[in-house]
Amino acid sequence: MEHSSLAGRIFRGVALTLILIFFMFPIVWIFLMSFQTNEQILRIPPRILFEPTFANYEALISGQLRTAAGNLQISFMRNLFNSVVLSSAAVLLALLLGVPAAYAFARFKFRLGESIAFTLLSFRFAPPLLVLLPLSLYYQELGLNDTYFGIVWVYQLIALPLILWIVRGYFEDISPDIEHAYRLAGHSWREAFTRIAVPLAGPGIAAAGLLSFIFCWNNFVFALILASADKQPVTVGALAFVTASGIQYGQIAAAIVLSVTPTLLLALYAQRYLVEGLSLGAVKG
Amino acid sequence: MARLEINAVSKAFGAARPADGLSLAVEPGEIVAVFGPSGSGKTVLLRMIAGMFEPDDGDILIGRRSVVGAPPERRGIGMAFQNFALFPHMTARDNIASGLRASGNEVASRVAAISKLLKIEHVLGHAPRELSNGQKQRTALARALIGNPDVLLLDDPLRNVDAKLRYEMRLELPNLLRRGTAAVLYVTQDYREAMAIADRIAVLIDGRLAQVATPADIYAQPASVAIARLFGDPTINLAEVSPVAEHGVLSADVAGARMRLGAADGAAPAGACWLGVRPEDLAVSSASSDGAIAARILAITPMHEKAVLLLRLADGTEWLAALPPDAPQGAADDSVFVRFTPDAAMLFDRATGLRIGASPRLKAA
Numbered sequence: 001m002e003h004s005s006l007a008g009r010i011f012r013g014v015a016l017t018l019i020l021i022f023f024m025f026p027i028v029w030i031f032l033m034s035f036q037t038n039e040q041i042l043r044i045p046p047r048i049l050f051e052p053t054f055a056n057y058e059a060l061i062s063g064q065l066r067t068a069a070g071n072l073q074i075s076f077m078r079n080l081f082n083s084v085v086l087s088s089a090a091v092l093l094a095l096l097l098g099v100p101a102a103y104a105f106a107r108f109k110f111r112l113g114e115s116i117a118f119t120l121l122s123f124r125f126a127p128p129l130l131v132l133l134p135l136s137l138y139y140q141e142l143g144l145n146d147t148y149f150g151i152v153w154v155y156q157l158i159a160l161p162l163i164l165w166i167v168r169g170y171f172e173d174i175s176p177d178i179e180h181a182y183r184l185a186g187h188s189w190r191e192a193f194t195r196i197a198v199p200l201a202g203p204g205i206a207a208a209g210l211l212s213f214i215f216c217w218n219n220f221v222f223a224l225i226l227a228s229a230d231k232q233p234v235t236v237g238a239l240a241f242v243t244a245s246g247i248q249y250g251q252i253a254a255a256i257v258l259s260v261t262p263t264l265l266l267a268l269y270a271q272r273y274l275v276e277g278l279s280l281g282a283v284k285g
Numbered sequence: 286m287a288r289l290e291i292n293a294v295s296k297a298f299g300a301a302r303p304a305d306g307l308s309l310a311v312e313p314g315e316i317v318a319v320f321g322p323s324g325s326g327k328t329v330l331l332r333m334i335a336g337m338f339e340p341d342d343g344d345i346l347i348g349r350r351s352v353v354g355a356p357p358e359r360r361g362i363g364m365a366f367q368n369f370a371l372f373p374h375m376t377a378r379d380n381i382a383s384g385l386r387a388s389g390n391e392v393a394s395r396v397a398a399i400s401k402l403l404k405i406e407h408v409l410g411h412a413p414r415e416l417s418n419g420q421k422q423r424t425a426l427a428r429a430l431i432g433n434p435d436v437l438l439l440d441d442p443l444r445n446v447d448a449k450l451r452y453e454m455r456l457e458l459p460n461l462l463r464r465g466t467a468a469v470l471y472v473t474q475d476y477r478e479a480m481a482i483a484d485r486i487a488v489l490i491d492g493r494l495a496q497v498a499t500p501a502d503i504y505a506q507p508a509s510v511a512i513a514r515l516f517g518d519p520t521i522n523l524a525e526v527s528p529v530a531e532h533g534v535l536s537a538d539v540a541g542a543r544m545r546l547g548a549a550d551g552a553a554p555a556g557a558c559w560l561g562v563r564p565e566d567l568a569v570s571s572a573s574s575d576g577a578i579a580a581r582i583l584a585i586t587p588m589h590e591k592a593v594l595l596l597r598l599a600d601g602t603e604w605l606a607a608l609p610p611d612a613p614q615g616a617a618d619d620s621v622f623v624r625f626t627p628d629a630a631m632l633f634d635r636a637t638g639l640r641i642g643a644s645p646r647l648k649a650a
Contacts, residue, residue, distance in 0.1 A: 177366045177370035178370045178372060180337055180357065180364075180366075182372065183357040184335060184357050184363065184364050184384075186358045186384050186432070187383075199374050200374060
């Protein structure tokens, strides 16, 4: 930073501020909206200064939505709970299946190995809507419709390929000699995997887990088609704010703030595991 | 106490055959250097012994027990890798102790003992990334040695350390390795390292053992021209000759001069041969005499412990001569005469590259 000129520093500052405003403004605005009533929000011109109200949050948490047309029951907190359960379960399952699979793809050459890995990735190519019609028919046959298990399973389409391909790359970056050395020191294959490979791929596993959690959290169509009201996550639940008497902007804003919070907290928590460079200096060459 | 025995081991990867019927035995307490050019199959051999992959054919025995098919952790092997392969998320102490299954006190005392021996006591608490390359290699060696394994495999351990340290380790390693009774296989690409450390050298060329003998024997009596070229710096001088036997004396024309090559027991070898003479066996003088090759000095490289002369013989062949630094050397462009004694001459078959007249002892090896 020392070598840059004053003009360069000023330019960089201005550019960063502009970009920050461009990307952060909607989030800040949503945050402000969540403390306003519908009337305040729709006022023209809009004002930065207003009397904050917690009515939106109260409505969400109590589940009572008061509109001009009367009282509406909404189950936003239930949706939030569903989102947490579905996304966490989906990511845990995907990690449980995907990390060993990624290790296998990284370390062993086996027949059809590359084809299997590519097939798993190809699940991400097809638009979800294309898969959904046959899937919903299967699900009805199998009785998986409207079950947590069914949705967690379909979320594997999102989470598993992501984890598999990201973590595979991290495993490939670990020198196999490190694992050989551990095995020659008298440890089994399983110990080499759990004590050497997994800790060293830790940052990659954390990153892949976080990313797939976000993708699962933000998924809309799978749950819309395959789940009914009491299993739906926030993304689908937000539709309830489009009521007969108009769109409840204040509640939508509050709902967004609430639904972003868990992902944000998780990202902040996982950040320290994302630090790379743990394996620096392990091997030479 | 266990002997390492490799019996007719072969391994192919597609068209490549890094091991082609290898047989070698290493006694407990013996250090055998596996030496060869890169790609000759040295590392593949070590990895088959360590159990990272299995041979296609043949058997590997440690203490009379076949280890083929046994997982690496059951083979009783310690190994040091060229790239160190330390566990980056553990301290040097935990790296060294990783192979021990013993009580806390015993682990501590054994780690202390081995790290004292390798002079790394002061860095035991450091992570591998905080160590210098030399310290990393010492840590890796400590990890390989601490379990007193039956077989110790060292895969070019000094490749990635600097020259000064490599020299130090060459002096230290033989004592360190002979402490226990392990059968040691030491892979290296540096013939000097092999000669300094090993009791015997196994020369591996294209997946076959070309010669297994003591360092002195390999240097003095290489089994083939390829081996002769691998040992020695500067490399051996070669000339194509057709020896003749007259009056019980074997001689040949080298660049227009008739040179005696030794006593002829019987007929001269038929056909063309390679004549090999080590640079340090050449004498260079300005005076002409019988049995001297006329040459011109092209360049002189003073190297303190010796001076290396690049010579052009009368027929255009370029030879190197290594002279003691105090010997008269002349100057570039001087005309000189080159001599060597009959015992310095080695003859190799032109077609097969094998040494002619090698002693029966060497043929058996």
